[in-house]
Amino acid sequence: MIIEHPLLGPRDSQEFTCLGDASLLQRPDAFAGDAADTFFDYQYLRDNPAGTHRELWYHEMGDRSWLVLTRDTRTHEILAVELASDVVTSGGRS
Amino acid sequence: MKKLGGYSGFRILREGLTGNRGWRPAWRDPEPQPAYDFVIVGGGGHGLATAYYLASRYGEASVAVLEKGWIGGGNVGRNTTIIRSNYLLPGNEPFYEFSLKLWEGLEQDLNYNAMVSQRGVYNLYHSDGQRDAYRRRGNAMILHGADAELLDAAQLRAEMPFLNFDNGRFPIQGALVQRRGGTVRHDAVAWGYARGADRRGVDIIQNCEVTGFRIQNGRCIGVETNRGFIAARKVGCAVAGSSSRVMQAAGMRLPIESHVLQAFVSEGLKPVIPGVVTYGAGHFYISQSDKGGLVFGGDIDMYNSYAQRGNLPVVEDVCEGGMTLMPMIGRARMVRMWGGIMDMSMDGSPIIDHTPVDGLYFNGGWCYGGFKATPASGYCFAHLLATDTPHETATAFRLDRFRRGMMIDEKGSGAQPNLH
Amino acid sequence: MASLTAITALGGITACDKTIGGIRIVEIADCCLASLAMRRGKAASFRKAAKKALGTDLPAPGQWTGNDTHGVIWMGPDQFLVEAETGTADLAGGLAASFGGAASITDQSDAWVRFDITGKDVPAMLERLSAADTRLMQGGAAVRTPIHHMLCVLVRRDAYISFTIYGPRASAQSLHHALTATAASL
Amino acid sequence: MTQVNRLDGGLIDRDTPLDFTFDGRRYGGFAGDTLASALLANGVRLVGRSFKYHRPRGIISAGSEEPNALVELREGARREPNSRATMTELHDGLVARSQNRxxxxxxxxxxxxxxxxAFLGAGFYYKTFMWPKAFWERVYEPLIRQAAGLGALSGDPDPDVYDRGFRHCDLLVIGAGPAGLMAALTAGRAGAEVILVDEDFRAGGRLTMERETVAGINGADWAAEAAAELVSMPNVRVMPRSTAIGVFDHGIYSVLERVADHLPVPREGTPRQILWRVYAKRAILAAGATERLIAFDNNDRPGIMQASAVRGYVNRWAAAPAERIAIFTNNDDGHRTAADLAAAGVEIAAIIDSRPDAPASDVAELFAGAVVSNSSGRRGVGHVTLRLADGGRKHVSCGALAVSGGWNPNVHLTCHHRGRPQWQENIAAFVPGDGVPPGLAVAGAARGIFSTAGALADGRDQALAQLAELGIKVTSATVPEADDTPVKITPLWHVGGTGRAWLDQQNDVTVKDVGLAHQENFRAVEHLKRYTTLGMAGDQGRTSNVLGLAVMAELTGKTIADTGTTIYRPPYTPTPIAAFAGRSVGRNFRPTRLPPSHHWAAEQGAVFVEAGSWMRAQWFPREGEVHWRESVDREVLATRRSVGVCDVSTLGKIDIQGNDAGAFLDLVYSNRFSTLPVGRTRYGLMLREDGMVMDDGTTARLGETHYLMTTTTANAVGVYRHLEFVRQCLRPDMDVQLISATDSWAQFAVAGPNARRVLQAVVDSQHDISNEAFPFMACRAISVCGGVPARLFRISFSGELAYEIAVPARYGDAMIRALMAAGEPHDITPYGTEALGVMRIEKGHVTGNELNGTITAHNLGMAKMVSTKKDSIGAVLAGREALVAEDGLCLVGLQAIDGDHVTAGAHMFAESTPVDAAHDEGYVTSAAWSPHIGASIGLGFIVRGANRHGETVRLMNPLEGRSARARICSPHFIDPEGERLRG
Incomplete structure (x- = not known):
């Protein structure tokens, strides 16, 4: 695969490590009363769609950026690539 | 076993002499009935085995298997055919050992030669720490009644002189061996269970896609399909690879991601590799089929995928490991690479459990170890469906284990499916 | 007490210099490097300090900028590797003084091994080593990319066919082997 | 040595004669020959045996689809089984052998x-070999395995080098036939970056094998001129002997270049093959088409060939497959074959055209509406039997039969993303359908445009379309004039008969096998393939699939379109495993990392061990020491009695700076670091979010906004990745910057009662490192040896008074020498990883053996370190019910009693319980001989361990037939109060 890095342009996916579901950006509040439930859900349950999937990739053999890819799991087509820090900072955590 | 219609050498002689006109369909293609006691969703290895054991061991007569395409077309038809029970944890080992025992009697049970071949599974170790971990595992196997041997480098070299003992990046120090492990002709498993189930009255319905579950008052009363509604007392889903997609129709989110695992086969070669070998310092495992092809694989591609195909980095990674471990295979040519969809669970272990919906049962999360589990998975799922209690070897495969902190994590990789 | 004698990343007292076919591979010892990372919210003062201390604009992603005294490689978002002339005393300390609270500075002089490769066959050699489109790398391009499983930095400073390859210092021998074996196989 | 079937003409170089051997016999050929053409020229028809029935087999094709003519090439470790004679370029001295006989x-x-x-039909093995049960593995299977397979590997390591490469282009053109050449010319002339790959060593595709005119000259000459023009363009790279074997995501194509297969051995240091990864913005598949055979009884005899191959051998290689050749066709191509044979002066036995309306022939006797129903001959076809239009039979004697069954476009690469070809009725063939990889266009015969003029025009048109999408302007692009014969075919798949008619010749699948599959309900195409093995051979069904599908379609009464087709997977042609591995094999499988004192350690004769990617000194044997334990015991005792030194540079070091660095560490560590004073170091416990221990280490506060974290050697990469995740994905609001400092520093542990004395000799005198000025867990930037900058940490892994001294890596070699010199009065002893391990077990420090990913802080007895007053990763899920259970595993020390030995990996049982899984209480994680205690000791996890100190347990190791008894104790065998390390 080729990932269109938002800063560096097209890079071979071999340079990256995939972590998985971008919902991991939405870490719950550890002090909330339902933290046991929200952390279980956060850590263990996945939507796992056959279709558009938002997921985290790390440019480990490159600039060490964490990226959020929007990718179709049926075709591997990549629809969007964003810097994870931009996604979080702009509030659109997922 | 020489009953009418049975398979045997004698029958082959008789048919051969009479133009092979007497062979009957291995399974029928019946029209679906309006209602069954048990509907199994998924005509893969696990679904067919479930139906077979429901009929043969639990005496259930009203069973249907619904398959959206052709039976055996999922992971039972695209794997590397390995069977073994070399597990560490008490939640896993009794189950996989039960499975291995079922494999050992499978052909006589099914009257179908699936070519169960116990040529041994060799897990190589390359450091003292890895040896210690294998020692712990081997002891766990023996304590659970399985077989295991720990070979040092000299013993291993005597059995497999072609391994790269002298010029590899990581030294080969020895291996944990399970002699009873080996390989099975994968497609034949699906066909054998299908034929066995069919002969016991199970309806195997191909080209029948389940599109939804009919749930009334918290109870599942049947399935919607492209061939109409089919009522069922109990519905069991065994659709590993598609678990999330199918169970979403029942409103469930699962602790599962779908990933692609690639595998590879070479042209037919005269026998060179006796058993199954797994490299402990890279991602590579290999065996040689009865046809002579080298069948090998390695790691998953690491990203979620339903595409049933992978990419080059893993191909290269696998071959780098293979060439480092056994440089004699360099001039063997790969003829085909393929990919299957793996239900990767959050601890690397499967789930066989009832769901929050009454009458709906789930079997999945097999990661890339589902093939060897086929007989026990079918048996235990049949047991759960028939008795509503988990089989004694499958008590740990519960859906709520993550919430309760009872993970069955052989690798210790944690809640990251692509690492299991 | 005698002061300590430095050795090169390849383990020599002097740097390794090899010519294989049409390619010369030179180990550059005594690198003087520092990592320069922008403190959050200090973009303006960071840029200003950089211009003043380094005499050059900071490079854009995938770029190198430089002059007679300093080179700057873009390493990641808000992160740069500063190259200074061999023998520059306390590069990191000097930068820390210049940037004040606008940057985090870390000495990297010993983090990397540096090889400079020159010769007409360099393009043919690089296309065997790196997935990066090195033919498109013009003067001022810098790419972090793996070579034989090692995370490296490829820099082309000017139009002359000459590249600098930085690799992890502890892997110097493996990287050198990769370069020489490839040069010999063209 | 006479080449009995060699004709005049052809594209061979008669000035360069070559010798080769086949099955030990010497033959002659010419440069430009393939092994197949040379064998045919020498009158050799029988070249192999089939997989199952060991039928005699000959050459069928002239290309990479060849299913039969598979031979072993070369000798010794270069022996190469299953090589296609049709793709093997002849070189002088070539050695080939037949196989599977x-x-x-x-x-x-x-x-x-x-x-x-009759007894060995499709799937017979599923129905037998089941009784007696034990016979399968002892008798039947070994026999089957021995009989299976075709060629044999040498069993020796492949001596050749393989390489990888990476190329980028605007347009990749696959295939240098008329369509591919025209596409490449169009794009190349327009200035696009073009790569043209072709599996042949000579450009032109079918133009090299036909007698056609292009632009008024011979087609092969036009192709050569076109190729020369392309080679001259700086923006075009022409890659002959290069096969595009796979299409991967986003325009990544895998291309195998056979760099040296046409040479006896590769040039020294250069690769045999290169697997190129081509990154193409757009690609055009111009892979041509493959001619089909027609199934009839005994259609597998040597001499029965594709008519197109017969033309190829005659026209390009001047090699007649036989002196007298018959032609069997269902389309006009058969007549083209007749014309070419006649022109070359080869005798034509007959033209058998299954079409009643077959065009007349003026070169040979024509049997219109007739079919070939059988063949006969011992080792090769001697004559064929015709079933005439009127039902009569006729025998025709011939040494070869050229069969034209129509053409299958080579759609394979269009299927690599699981696209399905679709049936096109007018050419009776599958053409590319849905799911063609994005960016890949198909041109010419590969999409069913079979005439040369059509292919040329389509090559140009597809290139223009691709260039337009790339925004590259084209001013003009003309196409040369060429042959434009329309295709006229009346499908004929198989001729009914009572014998066996072959579909898949390599796997020995016949029409009867398909019938049996139908009878037994293996009717889905995938069931058909898997049950009969149709199409599973090395050619992936290129010569067999469509025939098999057509037969199944007839049986089910469905159309071929409704029957569907299986799809093709990479690689397009069989590809050596070594080519995928490239140079990352053997000792270069993964990079080796060397610590800064490596050269010094090697001088000392250290024994090295791989620790992850690092090579570390394991122990330093001294003269007279015969067992490693002697060395290790000595190193441990010397350290504990006086002082030892160990290179610990391999530990991960991460420089963490920023105003929020302390808060950041509070989040990633269970315990608090924001309160750590500057100049101090603290042990930190890091959890995964699921509550399991991820890593541990010490982190020093070097300044108000500056920390230095250490990680374990094994987890350095993973921890860095995790920290970046936390920084970028969870808390981008924090002001934190990270950089790895692992390679920057040479770091040495100096441990033992005399450690301070040794250090005082190297640390510059202005730095006071007395116990008062530099207490336990202190850290400071200092200088050594007259001004070399250094960092000193007072931390201890061994439990002794200990320091870690760090200097820039370039000084590491000199530093270890300086320390050794400074320590000489104290008999300083270098120690390796073994002694390090012994001492850490004695001190009860955990490492990877204990931190196996299933262990919590609770299990380690460190639950109190998980602060509940702050948010830290893993704290919430560490509190799940089963993870805090009273009867959970607990870290304990173990001391063997009665002279027994503790063994890592043994399982623990109480004194008097049965030894079975139900009574398993825990396991041993680490073990060592403690020279200090004089006993075998270890660490392990056992249920309720904290309350069981003093209890005797059994350590069971049935795997090796051993057991031992040990007393449970505190994991801190040495100095539990910590007096030594504070002294």
Missing amino acids: FPSLGFDLMAVNDRFS
């Missing part, structure tokens, strides 16, 4: 299988 190709004992074929 015993004792010889001409007389093969296993050919007896053919007699029993």
Whole structure:
């Protein structure tokens, strides 16, 4: 695969490590009363769609950026690539 | 076993002499009935085995298997055919050992030669720490009644002189061996269970896609399909690879991601590799089929995928490991690479459990170890469906284990499916 | 007490210099490097300090900028590797003084091994080593990319066919082997 | 040595004669020959035996689809099984052997299988070999395995080098036939970056094998001129002997270049093959088409060939497959074959055209509406039997039969993303359908445009379309004039008969096998393939699939379109495993990392061990020491008695700076670091979010906004990744910057009662490192040896008074020498990883053996370190019910009693319980001989361990038939109060 890095342009996916579901950006509040439930859900349950999937990739053999890819799991087509820090900072955590 | 219609050498002689006109369909293609006691969703290895054991061991007569395409077309038809029970944890080992025992009697049970071949599974170790971990595992196997041997480098070299003992990046120090492990002709498993189930009255319905579950008052009363509604007392889903997609129709989110695992086969070669070998310092495992092809694989591609195909980095990674471990295979040519969809669970272990919906049962999360589990998975799922209690070897495969902190994590990789 | 004698990343007292076919591979010892990372919210003062201390604009992603005294490689978002002339005393300390609270500075002089490769066959050699489109790398391009499983930095400073390859210092021998074996196989 | 079937003309270089051997016999050929053409020129028809029935087999094709003519090439470790004679360029001294026969190709004992074929039909093995049960593995399977396979590997390591490469282009053109050449010319002239790959060593595709005119000159000459023009363009790279084997995501194509397969051995240091990864913005597949055979009884005899191959051998290689050749066709191509044979002066036995309306022939006797129904001959076809239009029979004698069954476009690469070809009725063939990889266009015969003029025009048109999408302007692009004969075909798949008619010749699948599959309900195409093995051979069904599908379609009464087709997977042609591995093999499998004192350690004669990617000194044997334990015991005792030194540079070091660095560490560590004073170091416990221990280490506060974290050697990469995740994905609001400092520093542990004395000798005198000025867990930037900058940490892994001294890596070698010199009065002893391990077990420090990913802080007895007053990763899920259970595993020390030995990996049982899984209470994680205690000790996890100190347990190791008894104790065997390390 080729990932269109938002800063560096097209890079071979071999340079990256995939972590998985971008919902991991939405870490719950550890002090909330339902933290046991929200952390279980956060850590263990996945939507796992056959279709558009938002997921985290790390440019480990490159600039060490964490990226959020929007990718179709049926075709591997990549629809969007964003810097994870931009996604979080702009509030659109997922 | 020489009953009418049975398979045997004698029958082959008789048919051969009479133009092979007497062979009957291995399974029928019946029209679906309006209602069954048990509907199994998924005509893969696990679904067919479930139906077979429901009929043969639990005496259930009203069973249907619904398959959206052709039976055996999922992971039972695209794997590397390995069977073994070399597990560490008490939640896993009794189950996989039960499975291995079922494999050992499978052909006589099914009257179908699936070519169960116990040529041994060799897990190589390359450091003292890895040896210690294998020692712990081997002891766990023996304590659970399985077989295991720990070979040092000299013993291993005597059995497999072609391994790269002298010029590899990581030294080969020895291996944990399970002699009873080996390989099975994968497609034949699906066909054998299908034929066995069919002969016991199970309806195997191909080209029948389940599109939804009919749930009334918290109870599942049947399935919607492209061939109409089919009522069922109990519905069991065994659709590993598609678990999330199918169970979403029942409103469930699962602790599962779908990933692609690639595998590879070479042209037919005269026998060179006796058993199954797994490299402990890279991602590579290999065996040689009865046809002579080298069948090998390695790691998953690491990203979620339903595409049933992978990419080059893993191909290269696998071959780098293979060439480092056994440089004699360099001039063997790969003829085909393929990919299957793996239900990767959050601890690397499967789930066989009832769901929050009454009458709906789930079997999945097999990661890339589902093939060897086929007989026990079918048996235990049949047991759960028939008795509503988990089989004694499958008590740990519960859906709520993550919430309760009872993970069955052989690798210790944690809640990251692509690492299991 | 005698002061300590430095050795090169390849383990020599002097740097390794090899010519294989049409390619010369030179180990550059005594690198003087520092990592320069922008403190959050200090973009303006960071840029200003950089211009003043380094005499050059900071490079854009995938770029190198430089002059007679300093080179700057873009390493990641808000992160740069500063190259200074061999023998520059306390590069990191000097930068820390210049940037004040606008940057985090870390000495990297010993983090990397540096090889400079020159010769007409360099393009043919690089296309065997790196997935990066090195033919498109013009003067001022810098790419972090793996070579034989090692995370490296490829820099082309000017139009002359000459590249600098930085690799992890502890892997110097493996990287050198990769370069020489490839040069010999063209 | 006479080449009996060599004709005049052809594209061979008669000035360069070559010698080769086949099955030990010497033959001659010419440069430009393939092994197949040279064998045919020498009158050799029998070249192999089939997989199952060991039927005699000959050459069928002139290309990479060849299913039969598979031979072993070369000798010794370069022996290369299953090589296609049709793709093997002849070189002088080439050695080839037939395979899968015993004792010889001409007389093969296993050919007896053919007699029993009635019992060996599709899937027979699923129905038998089940009784008696034990016989399968002892008798039946070994026999089957021995009989299976075609060629044999040498069993020796492949001596050749393989490489990888990476190329980028605007347009990749696959295939240098008329369509591919025209596409490349169009794009190249427009200035696009073009790569043209072709599996042949000569450009032109079918133009090299036909007698056609292009632009008024011979087609092969036009192709050569076109190729020369392309080679001259700086923006075009022409890659002959290069096969595009796979299409991967986003325009990544895998291309195998056979750099040296046409040479006896590769040039020294250069690769045999290069697997190129081509990144193409757009690609055009111009892979041509493959001619089909027609199934009839005994259609597998040597001499029965594709008509197109016969033309190729005659026209390009001047090699007649036989002196007298018959032609069997269902389309006009058969007549083209007749014309070419006639022009070359080869005798034509007959033209058998299954179409009643076959065009007349003026070169040979024509049997219109007739079919070939059988063949006969011992080791090769001697004559064929015709079933005439009027139902009569006729025998025609011939040495070869050229069969034209129509053409299958080579759609394979269009299927690599699981696209399905679709049936096109007018050419009776599958063409590319849905799911063609994005960016890949198909041109020419590969999409069913079979005429040369059509292919040329389509090559140009597809290139223009691709260039337009790339925004590259084209001013003009003309196409040369060429042959434009329309295709006229009346499908004929198989001729009914009572014998066996082959579909898949390599796997020995016949029409009867398909019938049996139908009878037994293996009717889905995938069931058909898997049950009969149709299409599973090395050619992936290129010569067999469509025939098999057509037969199944007839049986089910469905159309071929409704029957569907299986799809093709990469690689397009069989590809050596070594080519995928490239140079990352053997010792270069992964990079080796060397610590800064490596050269010094090697001088000392250290024994090294791989620790992850690092090579570390394991121990330093001294003269007279014969067992490693002697060395290790000595190193441990010397350290504990006086002082030892160890290179610990491999530990991960991460420089963490920023105003929020402390808060950041509070989040990633269970315990608090924001309160750590500057100049101090603290042990930190890091959890995964699921509550399991991820890593541990010490982190020093070097300044108000500056920390230095250490990680374990094994987890350095993973921890860095995790920290970046936290920084970028969870808390981008924090002001934190990270950079790895692992390679920057040479770091040495100096441990033992005399450690301070040794250090005082190297640390510059202005730095006071007395116990008062530099207490336990202190850290400071200092200088050593007269001004070399350094960092000193007072931390201890061994439990002794200990320091870690760090200097820039370039000074590491000199530093270890300086420390050794400074320590000489104290008999300083270098120690390796073994002694390090012994001492850490004695001190009860955990490492990877204990931190196996299933262990919590609770299990380690460190639950109190998980602060509940702050948010830290893993704290919430560490509190799940089963993870805090009273009867959970607990870290304990173990001391063997009665002279027994503790063994890592043993399982623990109480004194008097049965030894079975139900009574398993825990396991041993680490073990060592403690020279200090004089006993075998270890660490392990056992249920309720904290409350069981003093209890005796059994350490069971049935795997090795051993057991031992040990007393549970505190994991801190040495100095539990910590007096030594504070002294």
